[in-house]
Amino acid sequence: MSKLTISCGDITRLAVDAIVNAANCSLLGGGGVDGAIHKAAGKQLFEECLQLDGCATGQSKATKGYLLPAKHVIHTVGPIWRGGHANEAELLASCYRTALDIAKELNLKTVAFPSISTGAYRFPKELAAEIAVKTILEHPFDGEVQMCTFSPTDKEIYQKKLDEARSQNN
Ligand code: AR6
Numbered sequence: 557m558s559k560l561t562i563s564c565g566d567i568t569r570l571a572v573d574a575i576v577n578a579a580n581c582s583l584l585g586g587g588g589v590d591g592a593i594h595k596a597a598g599k600q601l602f603e604e605c606l607q608l609d610g611c612a613t614g615q616s617k618a619t620k621g622y623l624l625p626a627k628h629v630i631h632t633v634g635p636i637w638r639g640g641h642a643n644e645a646e647l648l649a650s651c652y653r654t655a656l657d658i659a660k661e662l663n664l665k666t667v668a669f670p671s672i673s674t675g676a677y678r679f680p681k682e683l684a685a686e687i688a689v690k691t692i693l694e695h696p697f698d699g700e701v702q703m704c705t706f707s708p709t710d711k712e713i714y715q716k717k718l719d720e721a722r723s724q725n726n
Contacts, residue, residue: 571625573664614650634673
C-alpha cells in the first residue's frame with residue numbers, strides 16, 4: 557500500500573521511467589497536459605506518435621520520452637464525461653490499468669500520472685480521484701507510482717482519497 561504518492565507540479569519536469577499522457581484518440585497532440593508533453597518532448601515524439609495509428613478510449617500505448625527527463629511516455633485516452641451513464645468510470649479505470657500493464661511489461665520502476673480526463677474532458681474530480689487511487693493500489697505493478705496533480709486543490713482531493721483507501725485497508 558505504500559507504492560502511491562501524491563505530488564503537485566508540472567509532470568513534464570519529472571525524471572521518472574515514464575510519465576503518462578492524457579491524450580486523445582488521434583495521439584497527435586492537443587491542449588492541456590498533452591500539449592505540454594509534446595512541446596517539452598520535441599518533434600520526434602509527434603513523429604513516433606504518427607506511427608501508432610491512434611488509440612481507443614480506455615487503452616494505452618508507449619513511446620520514448622525524447623527531450624523529456626522521463627524515459628518513456630505512456631499515452632492513454634481518457635473518457636469524455638457525458639453525465640456518467642456512458643461507461644465513463646470503467647473506461648477511466650481502464651486507462652490507469654492499461655498504462656500500468658505497459659509499465660509492468662517494460663519493467664519500469666517509477667511512473668507518474670496526471671489527473672486523466674479531469675480537464676478538457678470534464679470528468680468530476682472527486683470520482684476521478686477515487687477511481688485512480690483504487691485502480692493504482694489494486695494493480696500488480698510493484699514500482700512507485702506518483703499522481704502528479706496540477707493545483708493544490710487537486711492535490712488535496714487525491715490525498716484525501718488515498719488516506720481513505722489506506723484507512724479502509726488497515
Ligand atoms: N502537469 C500536470 N498536470 C497538468 C499539466 C502539467 N503540465 N497541464 C495540465 N495538467 P487535460 P483531459 C492537468 O485537459 O481532461 C487535450 O487537448 C490539468 O489541470 O490535459 O484528459 C488532449 O489532446 C487536469 O487536471 O486532459 C485531449 O483532447 C489534467 O492535467 C484532451 O485534452 C487533465 O487535463 C484530454 O482531456
